[in-house]
Amino acid sequence: MTDGSAAGVPRQDDVPPLDPRSLRGLAHPLRVRLLGALREFGPATASALAGRLGESSGATSYHLRQLAAYGFVVDDPGRGTGRERWWRAAHRGSRVDSVTEFMRHPDPEVRGAINTLLYAQAVAHSEELGTWLGTMGEWPEQWQEAFDVSDYTLHLTPLLARELGERLHALVDSYRDRLPEAEAADAARVRVHVHAFPRHAD
Template identity: 65%
Template sequence: MAPNEPADRTSPYADDPELHHVDARTLRGLAHPLRIRLLNALREFGPATASGLADRLGESSGATSYHLRQLAAYGFVEDDPERGKGRERWWKAAHTGTVFGAAADFTHHADPEVRGAIGVVLHEVATTHAQELNTWLGTMHEWPDEWQRAMDISDFKLRLTPELALELVGKLHEVMSSYRGRVPDDTEGAGVVRTHLHMFPRSTD
């Protein structure tokens, strides 16, 4: 998803109307691999019809149409009446990104359906991240040298408390947010950059 901000950091995302803040109810509406792919496609490539999305994703138009209606029922997508003509129905993403609460809000939820839903969503996000990175590695030779020098694949090992880990991710999110809107769309040589942030503890046994 683009972007996905899986955290309860109230800054800098709390008051951003362009972000959809997911709760236990709306999480159920998103927890399907095709729905996540549809939402990602609308956010990345812009408005489309169910048949257009079916062609892009290799799915049937019946399946994309059904799941688009489900996404609309939970507020993730909406009609784009400026493009729709006659019986042709166009869809667009209702927000530019999605913000999840703290994972524990869902993994410890009393409703088992909610606990299962967060697992579906997070695993699909992780799969998407891996696919995007592998696509870049397979095509990076096609990009100018400047972009190849600017890419980064790093990992770090730190000893932290949960409180410090939360603080660190919050600061990293603030840095990312500070770069939004700095480059106009028509800037020569600019491109859309995807940054994945993964933070998780590991056993030392």
């Protein structure tokens, strides 16, 4: 799940919910990365995605076709020439309305798929943060001062935790259209990760 996606936090507009079938179709680490790249960076070929992700073009081509079979990506016929096939994401994001529903599903494949998807998302977040930390010195000082890595411990009920998540996502969404045209040259893609989970006291 990427841009616009959130486990357990319902979203609107171009972010359809996953069902058991689509969940099984997405639950592969490379497919998660492919879909994330298309959503963040726009249309691309299997070869271009292979170069970006450090995979073989055969692997990216196969998994793009699988993503297409489940409705996550579509052809972008307006790009490329000849045999060059371009792909684009079909939606801005995906969402899971109820992780519990999938974790308690009678089909073990569905239960395994939600675990695969969540772990793949966690790994992707870790890699993105690691890349930023490794390249932070290459960015202007303003960006080095603007980045944030924070964590908090709160005592909440499940209801309050859900409310917190919904308010955080609403706040992030409120920044989507705030960029003044005059400042566009100073803008960059900014990744915002949100993780909220309970921990035992011991």
